[in-house]
Amino acid sequence: MKAPAFWDEDNWRSRLVAPFAALYGAISQARLRRPPAGAVDVPVICVGNFTLGGAGKTPTVLFLARHFRSLGERPFVLSRGYGGSLKGPLVVNPAHHHAGEVGDEPSLMAQEVPVVIGADRLATARLAVAQGASLLLMDDGLQNPRLKRDCRLAIVDSVSGIGNARVFPAGPLRAPLGAQFELCDGVLLIGEGPRGAAVALTAAQHGKPVFRGRLVADDAARRLAGLKVLAFCGIGRPEKFRASLSEAGVEIGGFVAFADHHVLAKHEADQLMRRAAAEGLALVTTPKDQARLLGDPYTRQALAGLVNVAGIDLVLDTPDEFIAWLGTSATALKIPLSPSRRAP
Incomplete structure (x- = not known):
């Protein structure tokens, strides 16, 4: 919602x-x-x-x-x-x-x-x-x-x-x-x-x-420092994800925010992959979004190995x-x- x-x-x-x-x-x-x-x-x-x-x-x-x-x-x-x-x-x-x-x-x-x-x-x-x-x-x-x-x-x-x-x-x-x-x-x-x-x-x-x-950005996010990315997420406060990436030194070339708990449709996953390839960006998302990706047969197959995961710690x-x-x-x-x- x-x-x-x-x-x-x-x-x-x-x-x-x-x-x-x-x-x-x-x-x-x-x-x-x-x-x-x-x-x-x-x-x-x-x-x-x-x-x-x-x-x-x-x-x-x-x-x-x-x-x-x-x-x-x-x-x-x-x-x-x-x-x-x-x-x-x-x-x-x-x-x-x-x-x-x-x-x-x-x-x-x-x-x-x-x-x-x-x-x-x-x-x-x-x-x-x-x-x-x-x-x-x-x-x-x-x-x-x-x-x-x-x-x-x-x-x-x-x-x-x-x-x-x-x-x-x-x-x-x-x-x-x-x-x-x-x-x-x-x-x-x-x-x-x-x-x-x-x-x-x-x-x-x-x-x-x-x-x-x-x-704060977790260790996985910090390992992406210097990488130019297309970030996407479907969480309650997407701005927190964006801020944590910036804090970790990740260069944000694009950012796409969906509604909380949003499950990517096939065309949305395709659009993200095409944009990332066209602009030379690495894909990155949150652990929660990755959990949803792995629950869908298409995105699991299409995005496996392409998406980096960057989380946050309290x-x-x-x-x-x-x-x-x-x-x-x-x-x-x-x-x-x-x-x-x-x-x-």
Whole structure:
């Protein structure tokens, strides 16, 4: 889904649909306040965001998965499997499942950490525990009360913030902001920007701790330094991908942005390949887009070996402070943030 331009400011278009937003907000707020339908016997950490669209949840989930794995935990990720044909609950097998079946983000994350997909978060949690999970990382689901969550972290893109601060469809908020803050334990701001600063101020007013981080080019992107490329992506914030390539020293000869989760049609793939060949550019995309490419027979065959993949990693400004907070927040989780539970 591509966010409409009016979500960025309060204007006549947002006011026109305000009555529908009021109804949606009332329904979503009531849903937020429902008690959980059930719980599991391992800690559940939810990584979500206040708005529709990308904010940096996937890099944050992978950061946490690596951290807890270094402590000897066996984290599993719970995902809806958005965009996939399989309903779940099921454990993603990266050797057999592709993005068209399980969704692009689960397909990507399953290369590194066990992932269970399914719309029923309680069912996916129970399956993960049955598979040996010692800790669950809920990718998205801040507004989903079905599974009891022990720690809830909201990710906010500092450039876009919360847009015009209106609830869908008048704006990007998934529910009234105040109601969402009631069920949030902490906020992680990604990048710099006045809108992020405004969210930080609101978080402080609600007594919520605020942490800061940034998304940086990964090693694969840095290895492309000096290369002139035609970059393409279908992610929530394509400008982040462009900025990370520039930061890595990649020369951008062309940039094509599709809607988030966009699956390339045959003619689109052909156009990219023809343009890259005609202009002498190397093709480059994101790991999430590559996961979708590998899920389609035509693009898998046509683009295999042609596309470079450049990703991003989360870097926290104050990692020790964040880990200390997580440890405090995790007291009820009984997760000692030390090597004392390392697996043998």
